[in-house]
Amino acid sequence: MTEEKTYVEDIDRSLYDFRYEDKDAWKVDEGLSADIIKTISREKNDPEWMREFRLRSLEIYNRTPMVDWGPDIEGLDMKNIVTYVRPNTKMTADWEDVPETIRDTFEKLGIPQAERESLAGVGAQYDSELVYHNVKKEVAEQGVVYTDLESAMHGPYAEMIRSHFMKLVPPTDHKFAALHGAVWSGGSFVYVPPGVSVEIPLQSYFRLNAPGAGQFEHTLIIVDKGAYLHFIEGCSAPKYNIANLHAGCVELYVGEDAVLRYSTIENWSKNMYNLNTKRAKVEKGGKVEWISGSFGSHVSYLYPMSVLDGEGSRSEFTSVTFAGKGQNLDTGCKVVHNAPGTTSYVNTRSISKSGGISTFRSSVVIGNKAKNSKSAVSCQSLMLDDISRSDTIPAMDVRTDQADVGHEARIGRISDDAVFYLMSRGLSEEDARALIVSGFADNVGKELPLEYAVEMNNLIRLEMKGSIG
Amino acid sequence: MGDTNTIKLNTLPAATFRWLRMNDASCRVGTIDGSLEISEEFPCEVCAEGIRAPEVSGIRTGCGRAVDDLLAKENAAVRTYRIEDGEKAGHALRLDFPYGKSAGKANGVDIVLGAGSELVTVMDYTSEPDAEGFAAVRTKICAGAKSHLTLVQIVRVGEKMTFVNDVGVHLDDGAELSVIHLFLSGGKIYQGLQTALFGTGSTMRSDTGYIVRGGDLLDMNYNAVHTGKKTVSSMTVNGVLRDKASKTFRGTIDFVRGSAGSAGDETEDVLLLSDDVINRTIPLILCAEEDVSGNHGATIGRIPEDMLFYLSARGLSEKDIVRMLEKARLDAVIRRIPDEKTREQLSQYSK
Numbered sequence: 135m136t137e138e139k140t141y142v143e144d145i146d147r148s149l150y151d152f153r154y155e156d157k158d159a160w161k162v163d164e165g166l167s168a169d170i171i172k173t174i175s176r177e178k179n180d181p182e183w184m185r186e187f188r189l190r191s192l193e194i195y196n197r198t199p200m201v202d203w204g205p206d207i208e209g210l211d212m213k214n215i216v217t218y219v220r221p222n223t224k225m226t227a228d229w230e231d232v233p234e235t236i237r238d239t240f241e242k243l244g245i246p247q248a249e250r251e252s253l254a255g256v257g258a259q260y261d262s263e264l265v266y267h268n269v270k271k272e273v274a275e276q277g278v279v280y281t282d283l284e285s286a287m288h289g290p291y292a293e294m295i296r297s298h299f300m301k302l303v304p305p306t307d308h309k310f311a312a313l314h315g316a317v318w319s320g321g322s323f324v325y326v327p328p329g330v331s332v333e334i335p336l337q338s339y340f341r342l343n344a345p346g347a348g349q350f351e352h353t354l355i356i357v358d359k360g361a362y363l364h365f366i367e368g369c370s371a372p373k374y375n376i377a378n379l380h381a382g383c384v385e386l387y388v389g390e391d392a393v394l395r396y397s398t399i400e401n402w403s404k405n406m407y408n409l410n411t412k413r414a415k416v417e418k419g420g421k422v423e424w425i426s427g428s429f430g431s432h433v434s435y436l437y438p439m440s441v442l443d444g445e446g447s448r449s450e451f452t453s454v455t456f457a458g459k460g461q462n463l464d465t466g467c468k469v470v471h472n473a474p475g476t477t478s479y480v481n482t483r484s485i486s487k488s489g490g491i492s493t494f495r496s497s498v499v500i501g502n503k504a505k506n507s508k509s510a511v512s513c514q515s516l517m518l519d520d521i522s523r524s525d526t527i528p529a530m531d532v533r534t535d536q537a538d539v540g541h542e543a544r545i546g547r548i549s550d551d552a553v554f555y556l557m558s559r560g561l562s563e564e565d566a567r568a569l570i571v572s573g574f575a576d577n578v579g580k581e582l583p584l585e586y587a588v589e590m591n592n593l594i595r596l597e598m599k600g601s602i603g
Numbered sequence: 604m605g606d607t608n609t610i611k612l613n614t615l616p617a618a619t620f621r622w623l624r625m626n627d628a629s630c631r632v633g634t635i636d637g638s639l640e641i642s643e644e645f646p647c648e649v650c651a652e653g654i655r656a657p658e659v660s661g662i663r664t665g666c667g668r669a670v671d672d673l674l675a676k677e678n679a680a681v682r683t684y685r686i687e688d689g690e691k692a693g694h695a696l697r698l699d700f701p702y703g704k705s706a707g708k709a710n711g712v713d714i715v716l717g718a719g720s721e722l723v724t725v726m727d728y729t730s731e732p733d734a735e736g737f738a739a740v741r742t743k744i745c746a747g748a749k750s751h752l753t754l755v756q757i758v759r760v761g762e763k764m765t766f767v768n769d770v771g772v773h774l775d776d777g778a779e780l781s782v783i784h785l786f787l788s789g790g791k792i793y794q795g796l797q798t799a800l801f802g803t804g805s806t807m808r809s810d811t812g813y814i815v816r817g818g819d820l821l822d823m824n825y826n827a828v829h830t831g832k833k834t835v836s837s838m839t840v841n842g843v844l845r846d847k848a849s850k851t852f853r854g855t856i857d858f859v860r861g862s863a864g865s866a867g868d869e870t871e872d873v874l875l876l877s878d879d880v881i882n883r884t885i886p887l888i889l890c891a892e893e894d895v896s897g898n899h900g901a902t903i904g905r906i907p908e909d910m911l912f913y914l915s916a917r918g919l920s921e922k923d924i925v926r927m928l929e930k931a932r933l934d935a936v937i938r939r940i941p942d943e944k945t946r947e948q949l950s951q952y953s954k
Contacts (some may be wrong), residue, residue: 203618203626468620497623502878520860520893527619529885530903535875538904545890545897
């Protein structure tokens, strides 16, 4: 019997690959300089401390070397990147007030519909600024704050923001954290008061429309003692033939006995350099759950980090990465156990095809104070052809004898036995192979709310089905 | 005479986050005043000579180029051991490295196996307990088609010694390599092992056992590079860390494009017996081939509570249980040594 190769189609991005001319937008010059930073700061009406913070971050950026251990980012030249693009509109809480082209963009992405049907609040960012932000009245009445970071910096939460902003991810962390500190714009601020459970998710959606631009949104979430929040982040961009850059930053503070679920479906276009930094600090008895789907970008460096600072705090990380033609996706996670009785669980899947490169990279550090801590890491990779590449690079550093750490990694191709089994149950070889690939990536899909699992379906399942040649 | 300096070795084939400080190791090289006279005991099927084997040029080692450069700089003596096609050695080739009270030596060993030959090689590194200084041994092996080599390396040197044991192997079609590594004592031990599974159907199995105690350090870098089709590698590492010991294990299975039908497996089990130990593990699977299977599993931690309870219920004290588990880990490796004389020499570590 001649064995036929499975062919799985690239993800169809037509749903996301539409664009509008940005003729009405205002932008700074390409490149990075103190003058550009001062202009951004002035445009955004920064308080003085933020202006100084930006300039200090620029200095750090200039003296910090480029990373030398991950995917090649030589194609990214900051001299060509526009770091701030302001759409010609103000932020509003009514979709009718959003300019037509921008509203049309988010309609196509299904954001207003999702807001009506299943979300407690939505923030929509277009290029460098939020154009829409709204939170349901009943959620706001619980004392939940969900707003843009810029407004919050001038309101009653100004001190809270000042004491948390880039404290988890300082500009000295790495070169692109410093860049973020210098040019950040947009993003959301969420505060959930003690004991409040936000039953339905909040979502921020980031759309980068301008060619050759960067998006540097900052998300700051504080979930106070005993509170619960599910926050969803989505992002996409049309494809251009010049490099775009995303260097966002997410800082999550999870209070005592609080739970924060942070879900991301990342679907940037294939000209995007996605150099994003996400970090959570979890207090006693708290829990952070990361759900992550990485499908887009030309190059990604993405390793959400959990710092388990409180006794009995927990972290769960579930992800799927799909690297197709022209993509080099370096994803994974980091966990630092700093307190007794902490627990981390990592479960990842990655798929490589058509010359795509997928790398799972992780670190689990168990410090000497983290007695009776446990960590389990499981990573599985699937190679769909012999021109792709899949690497796993997990690191473990254990500094106490009172800890239990387990790790397992597996890499391989679609099992002939499994295909044979399914075919013996009446499936065609095509369907059998597509079903296996689809099931392989289902660890993330089943963790998402139904409507976002549907988006996942757009990205994986439907594209895989019927695509065997 | 060599100067005191620091070299970078045991570099990961794919670097990761710098802040973890696992991408490579820094080794302080002490004064080297020549090469050690190796105590040899070789079977009649093996011939020895004092020149380098041309077959091993180009073979890469686990520690990396820095050790090659060091040996070249120090003009280290290289001994070559050769077994011809089809020969099967009647007994083990024994190479003893008795460093005595002071080290300061660098040696090279080349081993060439002809097609279809079979050989067991035991390399035993010993010193007086209070021996000081730096020593390095680099072993390069070229294994011909369908040859079979068992390489046993035992490190039991003084706590003040720094010892580099670097190995590089090339396997032709159907060649089989079995490596047994025992690290029983030593101040700072740097171990490299790179195996090029070049020939179709070649196989490599490594079994490593260690006990690291006091403030000692063990730094390992094992790479199995699958180039040939239907190649198989297996790495098993079992050890115990006590006191303020520090251990790093880098283990890489590298499936190069074209290595279809290959399989690689890594397993590590580390027993931590002190709150001051440092255990670092980084197992890599690099894959550029679809038709392969790679697996890794690691278990790091204390004695499982249910096991402790079970054994305590049978009248064993915690001290006895720890001793038993330590011995069991080493014994599992010692039992695999095909040379009886060596097994007897290690009986104090075994059951």
